[in-house]
Amino acid sequence: MSYDGAMDTDRVPPHPDMRTITLQRVLEALVDPVRRSIVTQLCAAATDVKCGGFDLPVSKSTATHHFRILREAGLIRQYYVGTARMNALRREEFEEVFPGLLDAVVAADRAPVHGGASR
Amino acid sequence: MSYDGAMDTDRVPPHPDMRTITLQRVLEALVDPVRRSIVTQLCAAATDVKCGGFDLPVSKSTATHHFRILREAGLIRQYYVGTARMNALRREEFEEVFPGLLDAVVAADRAPVHGGASR
DNA sequence: CCGAAAGTACGATGACTGTCAACCTTTGAT
DNA sequence: ATCAAAGGTTGACAGTCATCGTACTTTCGG
Numbered sequence: 001m002s003y004d005g006a007m008d009t010d011r012v013p014p015h016p017d018m019r020t021i022t023l024q025r026v027l028e029a030l031v032d033p034v035r036r037s038i039v040t041q042l043c044a045a046a047t048d049v050k051c052g053g054f055d056l057p058v059s060k061s062t063a064t065h066h067f068r069i070l071r072e073a074g075l076i077r078q079y080y081v082g083t084a085r086m087n088a089l090r091r092e093e094f095e096e097v098f099p100g101l102l103d104a105v106v107a108a109d110r111a112p113v114h115g116g117a118s119r
Numbered sequence: 120m121s122y123d124g125a126m127d128t129d130r131v132p133p134h135p136d137m138r139t140i141t142l143q144r145v146l147e148a149l150v151d152p153v154r155r156s157i158v159t160q161l162c163a164a165a166t167d168v169k170c171g172g173f174d175l176p177v178s179k180s181t182a183t184h185h186f187r188i189l190r191e192a193g194l195i196r197q198y199y200v201g202t203a204r205m206n207a208l209r210r211e212e213f214e215e216v217f218p219g220l221l222d223a224v225v226a227a228d229r230a231p232v233h234g235g236a237s238r
Numbered sequence: 239c240c241g242a243a244a245g246t247a248c249g250a251t252g253a254c255t256g257t258c259a260a261c262c263t264t265t266g267a268t
Numbered sequence: 269a270t271c272a273a274a275g276g277t278t279g280a281c282a283g284t285c286a287t288c289g290t291a292c293t294t295t296c297g298g
Contacts, residue, residue: 011264023227027150032256033143052274062257064276083265083274100223108142108217130294151286171244181287183246202244202295239298246293254285262277268270 013071013078018093021074026098029073030105034058035066039075042089043106050084075102132190132197137212140193145217148192149224153177154185158194161208162225169203194221 030036034056041054056063067087070076074097077088094102149155153175160173175182186206189195193216196207213221 023155023224024150024152026227027146027155027224031143031146031150034256036142050274058256059258060275061259061277065256068276080265080275085275098223098227100219101227104217104219104223105142105146108145108220153286169244177286178288179245180247180289184286187246199245199295204245242297243295244293245295246291248289248291250289251287252285253287254283256283257281259280260278263275265272265274267272 011080013068015077016072016074018074018090018097021097023098025073026075026101029069029075032066032069034062035070036105036109038066038070038087039089039102040106040109042076042087043091043102048086048088050081050086052084130199132187134196135191135193137193137209137216140216142217144192145194145220148188148194151185151188153181154189155224155228157185157189157206158208158221159225159228161195161206162210162221167205167207169200169205171203 030039037056038054042049051063051067054063056066058066067076067078067085071078074094075090077090079086079088089102091102149158156175157173161168170182170186173182175185177185186195186197186204190197194209194213196209198205198207208221210221
């Protein structure tokens with residue numbers, strides 16, 4: 001819970017208070033496949049991941065854009081470690097505000113096809 | 120579960136097979152506030168509602184557009200009764216494909232503000 | 239048969255947004 | 269101090285989408 005010597009940055013991007021986030025923003029964030037992929041990968045990683053650590057089909061500047069949307073929607077938290085920007089899911093906080101939503105979306109994303117498979 | 124004598128129309132709009140619906144389409148449908156309002160009202164009504172029976176802030180032609188998006192996403196079923204087009208949530212079918220998703224979104228829509236109210 | 243009611247279809251339009259390249263900033267190491 | 273690495277910022281551009289008005293179709297009632 002404590003970043004020892006490396007915590008010497010004031011470059012902390014603005015994060016929304018969880019009491020101010022809206023379903024509208026959340027859905028706008030999750031409707032994009034790239035952003036949903038970020039959330040899914042983050043969910044599967046079970047640990048914080050730096051921006052460059054994701055497998056994304058877009059340029060760096062576009063990726064930055066997507067990370068900001070996710071952050072402003074209240075879905076992820078970002079902090080610097082050296083030149084790297086780390087990303088973490090705000091799972092528990094989010095769960096309190098919109099119970100079941102994140103799990104449902106992530107689970108749904110995992111199962112694009114269901115029930116009667118090829119058959 | 121059975122439409123008795125009134126079922127005399129062949130003008131049945133195309134509905135997607137539940138095995139072909141995608142999370143992408145579903146989220147694209149639910150991201151619009153008007154469409155989410157339709158789903159919410161339909162959920163609260165607990166009964167089929169005709170298109171004109173909704174309280175919507177858009178014109179009739181725009182409403183038609185939204186109903187189609189919802190139908191093509193697999194969220195609602197539509198059928199004619201006279202000149203009226205009835206709308207029904209495909210709750211159970213949808214629940215099987217994307218468990219918890221609809222409930223989470225509807226519940227989230229009901230609670231736009233939480234905890235610390237107006238101040 | 240005629241008219242009203244309920245929707246649908248069709249463009250047209252304005253706004254938003256995902257995308258990129260180019261350039262700049264910060265950090266850590268040489 | 270200098271350089272490379274990691275991102276962020278800033279326009280610009282293209283595609284998509286919600287919206288509307290108008291015209292059309294279908295159904296039901298006189």
